[in-house]
Amino acid sequence: MNSLLSFVAAGLTCIIVAASAHADEYVIREFQKQEMTPIYWSEGAAIGDFNNDGNPDIVSGPNIFLGPNFDRRGGFRHEFYPAQAPTRRDPNDFSYYSLDNFFSFPWDINDDGWTDILVVGLPNTPAYWYENPGKPFGGEAPDIPVHWTKHFVTDAVKNEAPDFVDLTGDGEPELLTAYDEHYGYVSPNPVSPTLPWIFHPISTHEEVIHHYTHGMGIGDIDGDGRKDYITGDGWMRQPDSLIFGEDWEYYPFAFVNRQTNPVFCCFTGGGTMYAYDVNGDGLNDVITSKDAHGWGLSWFEQIRKGKEISFKEHAIMSTQEENTDNPYGVQFSQLHDIELVDIDGDGLKDILTGKTYRAHDFGDEGSRQDPVIYYFRLTRLQDGTVDYVPYQIDDEAGIGRQLVSGDLNGDEHVDFVVGNKKGAFAFTQKVRYVDRDEWEAAQPVRIENFGNLQAISQAEQR
Secondary structure (H helix, E strand, O other): OOOOOEEEEOOEEEEEEEEEEEOOEEEEEEEEEEEEEOOOOOOOOEEEOOOOOOOOEEEEOOEEEOOOOOOOOOOOEEEOOOOOOOOOOOOOOOOOOOOOOOEEEEEOOOOOOOOEEEEEOOOOOOEEEEEOOOOOOOOOOOOOOOOOEEEEEEOOOEEEEEEEEOOOOOOOOEEEEEEOOEEEEEEOOOOOOOOOOEEEEOOOOOOOOOOOOOOEEEEOOOOOOOOEEEEOOEEEEOOOOOOOOOOOEEEEOOOOOOOOOHHHOOOOOOOEEEEEOOOOOOOOEEEEEOOOOOOOEEEEEEEEEOOEEEEEEEEEEOOOOOOOOOOOOOOOOOOOOEEEEOOOOOOOOEEEEEOEOOEEEEOOOOOOOOOOEEEEEEEEOOOOOEEEEEEEEEOOOOEOOOEEEEOOOOOOOOEEEEEEOOEEEEEEEEEEEEOHHHHHHOOOOOOOOHHHHHHHHHHHHO
């Protein structure tokens, strides 16, 4: 670990993990870990203000943990639909899954001023949204659950990386998914959100889409001001108008290498994919995990020749267990999701990710490694290249399928939440000012002569 300090007290773990220098100030960033529940309810967690008290709350599975304490004791846990934890055959069986809850997406769906929750379960199962009753809860009778009204959304959500984001630019999020062998999005019924939602297919090319396919996202690839649709196999350009049903032009590119085995043909890929200008050249690049059940994390530099767009891969972590791509020697597998967010406030978005805790029990490559969480700090170098400097946040919790960041305590620093087979956790960032010596001691150590070693490795492969 890169930590300088680690302690456990009152269920909280504080680990010094990251450092950055601003002028003459030296800053070390700490993350305080809080376990909200040790029970496996969901593969994710999310942040929203559900009781309108101005404090962010956390949702994971059927449970809302009310801020600012997020404590499952003392009436701070609210059950918004009947809670039934997944069961397993014996205590050592971790191959089971939460069927009804993989992802939670808070949003005021019916526009009544109260935050509702869209819930997506195991891939290829229905999605529902739960209507906030519009009154405070957890007060006089906090132990008595007030279950929210359940509304049907769609009968199947494919892909292990659905997202609820504004793709169309109308200010309202859409559910990114695949359905009937087409990529597309699901939006609320214009008559009423309580009616079944509508799927809008956008991929017209032939596509083999398994419901366990991994990886999708959005971002403006071509710089026209409209968000495009990104998958592991390429990207689709959003047309000039959605009113008349114009085709989304498809541009194939292998951001991930799909398996050739017909059983596993479409699993390869990670979680959420991003379009972001990594190197500062004015063109949006693509960032993705390579294999949620294997190895690899990369960014793809956009290359322009006239109007032609191509990409050049830059590995952050290798697709091989014997890592030769990371100059700091960091390598872990099972990156089921990544979050792109400016952790240290320098104006550049960093990569927050981690190792999924027992995604396929111990059946995946590298699965017996510690369930770590890292962030990779983006640094732009004077020669036009970039460096992703890795800082370890935790080595016990791991992540699930959904990783969500936000400001949990109003201090304007990035925090995040996770849910997985270990339970649900909140990580709150703390900032500490130190002297130069302590700051330098906290920095990850770059492998000596890394460039030469990498060149030797590539020569050996040839």
